[in-house]
Amino acid sequence: MSQYSLFGSQASLFTGKARGYLRWKKLDFVEHAVTQKIMEEVILPNVGWPVIPVLQVPNGQVVQDTVDIIARVEAVATGPSVMPEGPIQQLVSLLLQLYADEWLTIPAMHYRWNYNEEWIYSEFGRSSAHDASPEEQYRLGKERGQRFRDSVPLMGINEDTIPGIECAYEAFLADFSKHLEQHRYIMGDRPSLADFALLGPLYAHLYRDPASGEIMKRLAPRVALWTERTIAGGTTEDGLLVDADAIPETLIPILTRHMGEHLPVLTETNKMLAKWAAGARPDEEVPRRLDMTPFTTGGSTGMCMSKSFSLLRLQAVLDCIAELPPESRAAASDLLTQIGGSALLEFKLCHRLERRDCLLKLAPQ
Numbered sequence: 001m002s003q004y005s006l007f008g009s010q011a012s013l014f015t016g017k018a019r020g021y022l023r024w025k026k027l028d029f030v031e032h033a034v035t036q037k038i039m040e041e042v043i044l045p046n047v048g049w050p051v052i053p054v055l056q057v058p059n060g061q062v063v064q065d066t067v068d069i070i071a072r073v074e075a076v077a078t079g080p081s082v083m084p085e086g087p088i089q090q091l092v093s094l095l096l097q098l099y100a101d102e103w104l105t106i107p108a109m110h111y112r113w114n115y116n117e118e119w120i121y122s123e124f125g126r127s128s129a130h131d132a133s134p135e136e137q138y139r140l141g142k143e144r145g146q147r148f149r150d151s152v153p154l155m156g157i158n159e160d161t162i163p164g165i166e167c168a169y170e171a172f173l174a175d176f177s178k179h180l181e182q183h184r185y186i187m188g189d190r191p192s193l194a195d196f197a198l199l200g201p202l203y204a205h206l207y208r209d210p211a212s213g214e215i216m217k218r219l220a221p222r223v224a225l226w227t228e229r230t231i232a233g234g235t236t237e238d239g240l241l242v243d244a245d246a247i248p249e250t251l252i253p254i255l256t257r258h259m260g261e262h263l264p265v266l267t268e269t270n271k272m273l274a275k276w277a278a279g280a281r282p283d284e285e286v287p288r289r290l291d292m293t294p295f296t297t298g299g300s301t302g303m304c305m306s307k308s309f310s311l312l313r314l315q316a317v318l319d320c321i322a323e324l325p326p327e328s329r330a331a332a333s334d335l336l337t338q339i340g341g342s343a344l345l346e347f348k349l350c351h352r353l354e355r356r357d358c359l360l361k362l363a364p365q
């Protein structure tokens with residue numbers, strides 16, 4: 001019997017990230033669908049709130065958050081590290097993780113809910129109650145899916161912003177396709193952290209949901225093929241990362257779009273966190289949503305919720321910049337300037353964050 005259990009779902013964005021990574025790592029694990037029983041007996045007692053994916057490790061401990069899951073497995077599994085060795089490649093990996101986890105969720109949610117709504121209700125029901133009748137699955141799925149559906153307008157997805165969301169997504173697909181003409185994965189010919197992070201939004205919502213998948217396969221067949229080999233955990237044809245800590249030129253347009261769109265929102269979110277933190281108790285959970293903030297994507301503007309969690313992923317980027325070895329600092333500064341991200345060189349997070357008890361909290365000062 002496998003000693004590792006992944007509790008998740010085929011329809012879940014972050015489960016795709018974890019699954020692709022665990023397969024690549026060749027970890028002996030079994031994936032379990034999250035039934036009501038698993039939710040009540042495993043997830044709620046250990047995590048405290050309903051969220052997936054969750055990894056149960058051999059000593060019975062339960063790990064939540066894909067970054068923590070990856071760190072936990074990296075510490076024990078053999079084979080190459082998911083994180084490239086070069087400091088500049090590490091920085092780009094963390095930037096792309098911030099993009100994938102915290103910004104590409106907008107097109108992911110748009111295409112799921114505006115192109116696949118009825119299908120996804122049944123799919124949620126099928127994965128959580130596979131023995132129920134199709135009608136019962138639809139009813140259950142609709143009940144479960146409501147909180148995700150309700151977050152769509154809060155993410156700034158509406159009639160005014162949809163043209164921009166689609167324009168930015170299609171431009172991303174075009175850029176990524178171009179990149180894939182030269183490399184099998186983000187950082188060369190084997191998958192690494194950025195691939196698994198991007199797999200989150202690109203697999204469940206944008207490839208597997210039928211109407212989204214049709215769009216991806218039509219507009220960007222190379223991205224669809226990348227999605228297939230990355231969710232499989234790589235293939236026997238995979239090779240090596242690009243060497244000498246180089247960043248493929250073809251990533252520049254992707255990184256530039258990310259900085260241009262996300263950086264203003266992160267800057268506002270940081271100000272909102274500062275305001276909240278000024279009156280917070282030391283052990284208080286940071287609210288998941290702060291205020292609404294203006295954003296621009298693909299030329300459309302709107303208002304979206306500021307997610308405090310995004311600052312945790314940003315903190316990993318800032319830590320990486322702060323810890324760069326002296327010989328890599330100039331290259332990092334040039335790269336950030338080239339992609340419109342030089343503000344990150346000076347960015348001061350108003351308060352250090354950490355996860356305690358599976359919740360986001362202010363780190364003790």
Ligand SMILES: N[C@@H](CCC(=O)N[C@@H](CS)C(=O)NCC(=O)O)C(=O)O
Pocket residue numbers: 012013014015050051052053064065066067309
């Ligand atoms: N930062 C978390 C995000 C996990 C997450 O948002 N999971 C979604 C499903 S893909 C979920 O369960 N959301 C429930 C919620 O946000 O209330 C991770 O990397 O694991």
